Amino acid sequence: xxxxxxxxxxxxxxxxxxxxxxxxxxxxxxxxxxxxxxxxxxxxxxxxxxxxxxxxxxxxxxxxxxxxxxxxxxxxxxxxxxxxxxxxxxxxxxxxxxxxxxxxxxxxxxxxxxxxxxxxxxxxxxxxxxxxxxxxxxxxxxxxxxxxxxxxxxxxxxxxxxxxxxxxxxxxxxxxxxxxxxxxxxxxxxxxxxxxxxxxxxxxxxxxxxxxxxxxxxxxxxxxxxxxxxxxxxxxxxxxxxxxxxxxxxxxxxxxxxxxxxxxxxxxxxxxxxxxxxxxxxxxxxxxxxxxxxxxxxxxxxxxxxxxxxxxxxxxxxxxx
Ligand SMILES: Cc1ncc(COP(=O)(O)O)c(C=O)c1O
Numbered sequence: 001x002x003x004x005x006x007x008x009x010x011x012x013x014x015x016x017x018x019x020x021x022x023x024x025x026x027x028x029x030x031x032x033x034x035x036x037x038x039x040x041x042x043x044x045x046x047x048x049x050x051x052x053x054x055x056x057x058x059x060x061x062x063x064x065x066x067x068x069x070x071x072x073x074x075x076x077x078x079x080x081x082x083x084x085x086x087x088x089x090x091x092x093x094x095x096x097x098x099x100x101x102x103x104x105x106x107x108x109x110x111x112x113x114x115x116x117x118x119x120x121x122x123x124x125x126x127x128x129x130x131x132x133x134x135x136x137x138x139x140x141x142x143x144x145x146x147x148x149x150x151x152x153x154x155x156x157x158x159x160x161x162x163x164x165x166x167x168x169x170x171x172x173x174x175x176x177x178x179x180x181x182x183x184x185x186x187x188x189x190x191x192x193x194x195x196x197x198x199x200x201x202x203x204x205x206x207x208x209x210x211x212x213x214x215x216x217x218x219x220x221x222x223x224x225x226x227x228x229x230x231x232x233x234x235x236x237x238x239x240x241x242x243x244x245x246x247x248x249x250x251x252x253x254x255x256x257x258x259x260x261x262x263x264x265x266x267x268x269x270x271x272x273x274x275x276x277x278x279x280x281x282x283x284x285x286x287x288x289x290x291x292x293x294x295x296x297x298x299x300x301x302x303x304x305x306x307x308x309x310x311x312x313x314x315x316x317x318x319x320x321x
Contacts, residue, residue, distance in 0.1 A: 010128035012093045014086050017078075019093050032107035032119045037165025039106035040068035043199075043260040044087065046127075046319060048097040049307030054316035055091070055101070056260075056305050057223050058084055064223070068161035069105055074121045076105055083123070088319045090125045100130035100261060106164070133199075133261040134183055141268030141290050142183030142257070144197075146246070147173040148276045151187035151195035154218045162220070170198030184257065186249075186267075188274050189218040194244040200259035201225040202244065202267075204252035205286075205293045209238040217243055224258040224301075227315065231300045234311065237293070246272065250283040254291035264298045266290035 002023045004010040012019045033039040042065045046055045055061075062080045069076050078086070087101055103125045110118030132138055152159065152166055169187075177185035186202060189195040194202055196219040203212045203225070210232045213219050229239045249255060255267040268289055271282045304312035 004128065007126070007128035008130075009096055009099070010094060010126065012090070013127075014090045014093075014123075014125040016122055016124070017086075019089070028109045030112055031109050032112065032116045033164060035112065036114065037163070037168060038072060038116060038119075039104055039164035040065065040072060040074065041105070041162050041164060042068075042101075042103045043162075044101040044103070045260050045263075045305070046091050046096065046099050046101060047305045047307075049316065049318070051307065051318055052321070053091055053097050053099075053319040054305075054307060055087060055319060057227065057315050058087065058317040060223050060226075061103075062087075064160070064162065065103055065105070068163060069121075071158050071161040072107075072163060074105055074107070076121055076123060078123055083125075084317070086123075086125055088317070090127045091319045092321075094127050096127055096129060098129065099127045101125065101127045130261065133259075133263070134257075134265050138183060138262075138265045139290070141266040141288075143181075143269045143271065144255075144257075144267045145177040145180060145182035145185050146270060146272045146274045147176065147185045147187055148273055149173055149187070150190050151218045153190045154215055159215055159218055159220050167198075174198040182271065186270065187218075188246070191217075191243075192246070192274075193217060194246065194249055195219050197257050197259070197262075200257035200262045200265075202249075203228065203256050203258060204244055204249055205254035205256075205291065206248075206252060208236075209240055210293070210297075211240045211242065211244060211248070213244050214241050222259055224260055224263070227304065227312075228258055228264070228297055228301065231304060231312070232297060235296060235300060246274070250285075253286045254293050255285045256294045256297075264294065264301055266294045 107116040107119040108122045187195040303309040
């Protein structure tokens with residue numbers, strides 16, 4: 001019996017073309033993805049709007065989902081349009097206004113060699129009400145910890161893909177940060193510069209300029225990040241995509257995480273744990289509290305996702321009745 005205790009309001013999930021009750025599930029221990037992380041996923045949000053729930057940037061998420069599938073050589077029997085429809089159907093079937101949506105494509109049960117030659121590729125889509133990813137207090141700013149582990153390098157793996165196995169690094173480092181009382185971790189890349197969070201991009205603010213990095217810094221070029229770059233420009237900020245050194249981060253006026261699950265969350269201190277042999281230094285970012293630029297972006301982002309700003313309605317796909 002699978003309870004929805006940690007998946008508020010989840011009633012149904014979509015599996016290979018059908019809706020199933022949330023409590024009904026089965027997965028054989030020899031499912032390929034369980035052993036090797038041979039699955040790809042998306043993280044999507046829908047928000048309540050005056051015209052009913054709308055999925056934020058659905059086509060971009062579905063495009064990235066299929067890009068990820070291609071990286072693991074998966075052949076999905078559903079088209080992008082069918083997947084988009086199934087996502088909308090899942091939100092509707094759960095009667096959700098505002099929710100997180102998790103499409104998952106995985107190599108199933110067939111054989112256990114690393115090459116999944118007899119494993120079907122299976123698609124599941126779940127949705128539930130997921131509030132503040134970093135906790136209710138995170139809006140007041142999080143204390144971030146620079147992990148001693150360097151982010152998987154962009155020459156080792158296509159960092160534009162969301163591949164389950166690669167997220168083991170995120171899980172480990174997010175756990176290590178929390179064990180030590182930090183709100184979240186930040187990865188450096190192999191060059192020693194800022195890469196990203198375990199499930200978020202990082203922005204810094206310098207004066208009137210928003211700075212974030214990209215693929216060549218071993219960061220996933222997130223959809224929230226791309227949206228914030230556009231919103232930031234519309235608000236009159238300069239934007240810059242390029243490397244962020246540790247010193248840039250420590251000396252920033254403001255810093256924040258962004259991502260679909262996290263949304264936009266200010267970073268108020270950074271503790272440098274990147275060299276386990278060195279004493280740790282703790283840096284206060286700006287005034288040590290959520291800054292005005294992050295505040296404006298958070299408001300503008302909320303207006304965009306909830307359809308209150310017509311300029312960004314282009315990013316919304318209404319789920320429909
Ligand atoms: C590693 C990583 N970086 C960045 C992001 C932010 O991407 P997005 O804004 O598309 O959710 C995510 C979340 O998907 C992520 O997992």
